[in-house]
Amino acid sequence: MIRINIIVFCVLLMVTGCAQKRIIDDLALINAIGFDLSKEDKEQLKVSATFPIITKDGKYDRKTLIVEGKSSKSAREKLKHKTNMQLENGQLRVTLFGTELAKQGLLPQIDTFVRDPNIGSRVLLALGKPEASGILTLEIENEGQNATFLEQAITKLNSESKSINYDIFQFLRDLYDDGVDPILPAYKVEEDDLKYDGVGLFQGDKLIDYLNPTDAKLLFLFRKKITHGELEQEIELEEGKKKQIMLSFVQTKHHIDVNSIAKDNLVATINIDIIGDVLEYTGEEDLSDPKIQMKAEKLISKQLNSKGNELLLQLQEMQVDPIGIGQHIRNHMKYKEWKALDWYEEYRKMNIKVNTNVKFSSNGKWK
């Protein structure tokens, strides 16, 4: 009996070899894919895919193919005709969307990424300004794979801010949440280099507008609690003398308060406490003096508040809610009230205030 068991075991073990074979040299492991609207036919997508190859003289290189098709998978069929290798999606790391396409809505394109089990939910998403294909076809000096470059850049951005929607899962989570809108980082080509260029603001799955990197940084500050960050401001301790100051900070408090004075008079306050060490100050004042420190703290807080309020007004005007004020309003209300509420209209009208409180933990190791 034992002998039979051993035989059965061996047979079963060998049978596993009958599964499909994939020889790595014959695979085109797509590591980045870009989607744009076709210029000729607005119904069509322009899909660019890039994958690493080994050239004839043994060098590690990449190949970028561009085809047009009705959908991601139909374009993939056409991609197959353009290469001698077997296309594989399993190593996909980055997906880029062009501005025009993003304005029409991303859900139809993202569908295939969540439906196809080969593609993980950790594929990074970003926007390409103005077109994704431009970014993927760009040859950067001394930089092999654009996909790897983008992957590292987006991951770095996330680790700095902790509040960007940077992969499929996070994007969809905020997309389907009725109280918050997703944001995606944007990249553009500048002087033959790839450059981070702020974030794209979405309402649902449609891109509304971009924020520049400075405003985006402010947005990150309000969006979620950042454990560690850097803040640079221009302050005027002495009148007429604008000087630069830079803090390395920790956010000790991030809280959004909601008050409803009346049913159609909602007020939200974003309370933020920041404690930071001064790492740079270009002025001549003695920052070790507690009085000057307090003055500087007040100035920075005030500036952050006014900039924050401006940014929020801008967001309210665009009717995008990347901070997630809606989540707090929703949790403040009864279910039926929330469902009956025309949220974006209410959001545009409501009063949102920023209340930041900056404190210096130290003035660094110089007076």
Next chain:
Amino acid sequence: MKEKLSPIQVSILVYMIQSGVILFALPRLTGEAFGTNGWISIIIVSMIVNINLVLIWYVFKVADGKSMFELLRYIPKWIRLPLSIFLAVVWLTLGTLVMVKYILLLKLLFYQNVSKLLLMGMGLTLSYLLIKKGLYHIAKSTVVLFYFTVWTVFLILYHLPDFSFIRLTPFIFQGEKDLLRGGLGIYTSLLGYELVILFLHNVEKKRLKAILVGNTITSIIYLGVCFVSYGFFSLDMLLEDMYPVVTLMEYISFPVLERVENLIFSLFGLKVLITTVMYLWASKEVVEQQFQQLKPKYILFGVIFLSFVLSIFPKIMRQVDQWLEYFAWVGVGIAFLLPFLLLMIVLFTKNVKRENAT
């Protein structure tokens, strides 16, 4: 069945029979059935299961150590025969479908080109080897497989940084609901506990505690997974995702390892294996008791063969889901009615005995 089972073995066995493929879809099912914060429903459903378990325990308490088959012998053969065949068929089908469902999922996720029957053959070979040895050995291997798989639960801690209470919302059971059918669906996710009716008389001591602990382990794990899912996904996304727990596993990435769902999903096969093994074993036991003239070896062959043949028919996920749903309903019916029937028999025979004595 000479050796008696220890309470810990029984607890683990109950957990391993209960936890099955439905877990992968469970967070979505709770959302579809109960709306916002549907994870709470697991507590309610688990309580009902506990009541059912107490009922089963009570039967054996008053039956003074008699087994289910000994009790069934009191009813006339023309009722007993169809009842036995009915039980055997339902349990055989449930065991088979659970495995087929797992295999179809495995095919969808990882092995698109591998034949379903090949995987089924592998699963049934393992089942055969286990069932052949009898319940005591199944229980012993279950304990080993339990330690093989139970650690995966702690991977849920990995999702806590992305967990947010604000996504849970303060609304309880609001929005679109499908209480009856959906609720029953959630109930079937805990199904499997009813098999204790076959071996509870054979447990050393602390019978009630053992089975309740088993169900509690399952419920806590289900509750934990669902709770984390509700704060990890937003509700509407949860409702869109066919298998949220697969996505949950997909999201785990270690510094040197990504897409660990490949590993964990395959490990999960061991739990499915025990579920199938126990259902097929139950089916075999019922037939064996009914047709004692047949050799147990042939019965086991027959059960495995029938299970294999049965697995040929459902070819697509839709069919399997539908069959599984219907048969799970029947399973729920059995879970409640069978102990009732046994209780009636016990009380009736006791009365008769008392009357005879007086």
